[in-house]
Amino acid sequence: MAGSPTTNLSLARRSLDAVWHPCTQMARAEHVPPLAIARGEGPWLYDAEGRRYFDANSSWWVNLFGHADAGLNAAVKRQLDTLPHVMLAGCTHEPAVRLAERLGARTGGALGHVFFASDGASAVEIALKQSFHSGRNLGQADRREFVCLRNGYHGETIGALAVTDVAVFRDAYDPLLMRAHIVESPDSRLDNEAEALAALRRLLAERGAHIAAVIVEPLVQGAAGMVMHSPDYLRAVRAATREAGVHLIADEIAVGCGRTGSFFAWEQVDAAHWPAHWPDFVLLSKGITGGTLPLSLVLTTDAVYRAFWSEDAARGFLHSHSYTGNALACAAANAVLDRFDAGQLEANRAQAAALAEAFAPLAAHGRVRHLRQRGMILAFDVEAPGERFSERFHLAARRHALLIRPIGDTVYLMPPYLIDAEAAHFLAEAVAATLDDVLNRAA
Numbered sequence: 001m002a003g004s005p006t007t008n009l010s011l012a013r014r015s016l017d018a019v020w021h022p023c024t025q026m027a028r029a030e031h032v033p034p035l036a037i038a039r040g041e042g043p044w045l046y047d048a049e050g051r052r053y054f055d056a057n058s059s060w061w062v063n064l065f066g067h068a069d070a071g072l073n074a075a076v077k078r079q080l081d082t083l084p085h086v087m088l089a090g091c092t093h094e095p096a097v098r099l100a101e102r103l104g105a106r107t108g109g110a111l112g113h114v115f116f117a118s119d120g121a122s123a124v125e126i127a128l129k130q131s132f133h134s135g136r137n138l139g140q141a142d143r144r145e146f147v148c149l150r151n152g153y154h155g156e157t158i159g160a161l162a163v164t165d166v167a168v169f170r171d172a173y174d175p176l177l178m179r180a181h182i183v184e185s186p187d188s189r190l191d192n193e194a195e196a197l198a199a200l201r202r203l204l205a206e207r208g209a210h211i212a213a214v215i216v217e218p219l220v221q222g223a224a225g226m227v228m229h230s231p232d233y234l235r236a237v238r239a240a241t242r243e244a245g246v247h248l249i250a251d252e253i254a255v256g257c258g259r260t261g262s263f264f265a266w267e268q269v270d271a272a273h274w275p276a277h278w279p280d281f282v283l284l285s286k287g288i289t290g291g292t293l294p295l296s297l298v299l300t301t302d303a304v305y306r307a308f309w310s311e312d313a314a315r316g317f318l319h320s321h322s323y324t325g326n327a328l329a330c331a332a333a334n335a336v337l338d339r340f341d342a343g344q345l346e347a348n349r350a351q352a353a354a355l356a357e358a359f360a361p362l363a364a365h366g367r368v369r370h371l372r373q374r375g376m377i378l379a380f381d382v383e384a385p386g387e388r389f390s391e392r393f394h395l396a397a398r399r400h401a402l403l404i405r406p407i408g409d410t411v412y413l414m415p416p417y418l419i420d421a422e423a424a425h426f427l428a429e430a431v432a433a434t435l436d437d438v439l440n441r442a443a
């Protein structure tokens, strides 16, 4: 290939030969060749032929400040010239310590102990292990069952998949997975929070003594298709789990870092009553480095931490990853936190309002159902969308300079925090035009 100019198709061809793409049936990818992206700037991605696309889903929800952000890049470059990496067993470094201190402070000290990993699924594994192992250390080894919500998503390693209820990801591996309890999930479209809560309470009453933890995606179940519920539901789940002596794990891998209107989604549960209302574990990843480097974190309480405190090595939490606490990634995360210290949440409120205003007319579209929004997440369902809607929408959107991947029949936006009135109107128009293309061609 050397010598010939790179075109979208030439790079896509080489990619299909050599790269096994994630979340992709490769036989289908022949018909939907990957876009060859050459560079990014702000919310825009540029393909190999110079066309641009608005990254409406922040590249799987990670690029909070778009692409090639100068401030994040400068922080990473500074760290690169100082100390890119050192192992975190037997050593420590300023970026990791500072990041852990700052995140703990954002929970009012309720979750003051931070364990580092490199991806979301690993953070889920760590929380499950810490929950079980802390109980075991305290003489409660019987607590080895986990509870997750219907359609919940927590990652795709074997342990994380066991608490994930998304059939396309899970079914093939089902024989390998530990058995978790799956309970009804609250869904604003169904108005079923009371029933969902009653189902959880029944399970806790029956099996509570055997359950280590309940894991939830606070406020918005992302991969389920942006399924939303109220802070009241979460407050009741916290009370019920506390009463049953069961840990609560808040997976904020998608909803953390300002996405839903507060830095942690959980802050909306009951800000006035910190720290009593915090979960036992909060997980972050995705947006925490703004799409620069892989990093995930598990924040937990003094009580969990102290359960491992012993002269006996086997009672310690020996879990390790080669890149745990990577200094470059921590430096990037500190630069992300700087944005929040400098008023990012107020900016996001204005941006969320701009999105709401621009998309409001879409509610009147004959095929649009349940237009919903929480902070910087906006979604709607499409009625009778026809075969392969998601794929057709994705392809049609490219022609409107939009990069977007619906989940099933649900179109959603999780854009970078770079939305002004003009960007909001561009997005609303591009989404509406794409929708009409796709529905008219299906008809």
Ligand SMILES: *Cc1c(COP(=O)(O)O)cnc(C)c1O
Pocket: 119, 120, 121, 122, 124, 153, 154, 155, 156, 217, 222, 223, 251, 252, 253, 254, 285, 286
């Ligand atoms: C993406 C995601 C994960 C998994 O994170 P990976 O980095 O992809 O392993 C877990 N939980 C939630 C809620 C997520 O959105």
